[in-house]
Amino acid sequence: MTAPAPRPGIMDIRPYVGGESAIEGVSRTIKLSSNEGALGPSPKAMEAMKAMAGEIHRYPDGGAESLRMAIGARYGLDPARIVCGAGSDELLGILCRAYSGPGDEVLYSAHGFLMYAIAAKACGATPVTAPEVDLTANVDNLLKAVTPKTKIVFLANPNNPTGTYIPASEVARLRAGLPPHILLVIDAAYAEFVSRNDYTEGNELVDAGDNTIVCRTFSKMFALGGLRLGWAYGPENIIGVLNRVRNPFNVGSAALAAGLAAFEDKDYAELCKRHNDYWLPWLSEQVTKLGLTVVPSVGNFILVRFPAGEGKDATAADKFLRSKGVIVRAMGAYGLGDSLRITIGTGEENQIVVDTLREFVKG
Numbered sequence: 001m002t003a004p005a006p007r008p009g010i011m012d013i014r015p016y017v018g019g020e021s022a023i024e025g026v027s028r029t030i031k032l033s034s035n036e037g038a039l040g041p042s043p044k045a046m047e048a049m050k051a052m053a054g055e056i057h058r059y060p061d062g063g064a065e066s067l068r069m070a071i072g073a074r075y076g077l078d079p080a081r082i083v084c085g086a087g088s089d090e091l092l093g094i095l096c097r098a099y100s101g102p103g104d105e106v107l108y109s110a111h112g113f114l115m116y117a118i119a120a121k122a123c124g125a126t127p128v129t130a131p132e133v134d135l136t137a138n139v140d141n142l143l144k145a146v147t148p149k150t151k152i153v154f155l156a157n158p159n160n161p162t163g164t165y166i167p168a169s170e171v172a173r174l175r176a177g178l179p180p181h182i183l184l185v186i187d188a189a190y191a192e193f194v195s196r197n198d199y200t201e202g203n204e205l206v207d208a209g210d211n212t213i214v215c216r217t218f219s220k221m222f223a224l225g226g227l228r229l230g231w232a233y234g235p236e237n238i239i240g241v242l243n244r245v246r247n248p249f250n251v252g253s254a255a256l257a258a259g260l261a262a263f264e265d266k267d268y269a270e271l272c273k274r275h276n277d278y279w280l281p282w283l284s285e286q287v288t289k290l291g292l293t294v295v296p297s298v299g300n301f302i303l304v305r306f307p308a309g310e311g312k313d314a315t316a317a318d319k320f321l322r323s324k325g326v327i328v329r330a331m332g333a334y335g336l337g338d339s340l341r342i343t344i345g346t347g348e349e350n351q352i353v354v355d356t357l358r359e360f361v362k363g
């Protein structure tokens with residue numbers, strides 16, 4: 001007897017493991033493992049979701065019209081060239097399926113977001129990585145790794161889990177150095193957190209051609225990870241492909257309602273941005289003072305590197321933090337077994353992280 005076999009590549013996928021949210025035997029936990037917004041969702045988003053609860057027997061607006069209009073108006077983008085997805089993960093997966101397959105290569109930098117490998121393998125393509133320099137994507141190395149089989153380049157900018165970014169001029173150099181038939185996917189999941197003069201999310205590269213797309217999410221700054229909502233801005237040809245391949249009702253009505261309300265609650269987003277602007281440098285500095293290495297981050301999380309040595313390494317730190325109810329993200333799956341990724345939390349949570357790490361380091 002032979003059971004149905006999936007396509008080659010599928011069984012090579014190491015299933016994505018999300019950040020844990022509970023520890024057995026610990027009643028109060030602090031979850032800083034998934035880069036979710038520290039302050040939770042906008043109260044207006046919660047209200048909007050409650051207000052539409054009586055309508056959930058209706059199919060959602062499959063074209064996500066209101067949300068696309070609002071996004072377009074805010075950023076000066078043509079709403080017809082925006083598509084919404086069930087999280088940006090869905091859009092990343094569709095792009096892989098539509099533009100690559102068996103025999104093709106999907107390229108990204110060494111510590112790029114884990115979903116790229118999963119999406120590539122799921123459609124039979126081969127994931128290929130290019131070395132980083134100082135845990136930062138390196139344009140020369142990416143260009144060197146391009147082969148005639150390369151179909152897609154994914155660039156998370158800023159990247160998760162490293163928190164590093166490359167300036168707009170470097171992204172432009174990457175685009176210019178790639179053959180025009182290669183799709184460049186700029187994954188700007190943390191764009192809203194970045195305040196650097198030399199950074200852009202990449203919309204100008206979308207407008208400059210027909211081969212670059214920018215993916216965005218409501219899961220990080222807008223803190224709606226549980227609802228699954230993302231969007232992409234791209235050229236007409238690629239948006240046309242996404243609209244053909246996506247499910248007609250890929251985004252639920254609750255996500256659309258809450259997403260629109262969160263997007264329009266500018267004051268709350270500003271509050272969340274200010275929170276991160278204060279606590280990101282604070283946490284980075286405090287953890288550095290403990291003698292640990294913090295990779296410079298422009299996102300809402302930091303990557304902390306631990307020295308080798310039994311009892312003092314990242315695994316021991318993770319265990320210690322857990323014993324105190326603090327859940328962060330171990331990085332073994334990214335090949336960064338010496339590191340832990342810690343999301344910026346509330347002020348109190350950040351203080352507890354530092355106190356607990358101090359206890360670990362000194363103890």
Ligand SMILES: *Cc1c(COP(=O)(O)O)cnc(C)c1O
Nearest residue numbers: 087088089113160189217219230
């Ligand atoms: C969180 C994250 C996403 C996925 O976000 P969803 O919209 O929740 O699917 C995509 N890319 C990067 C780099 C992320 O960190």
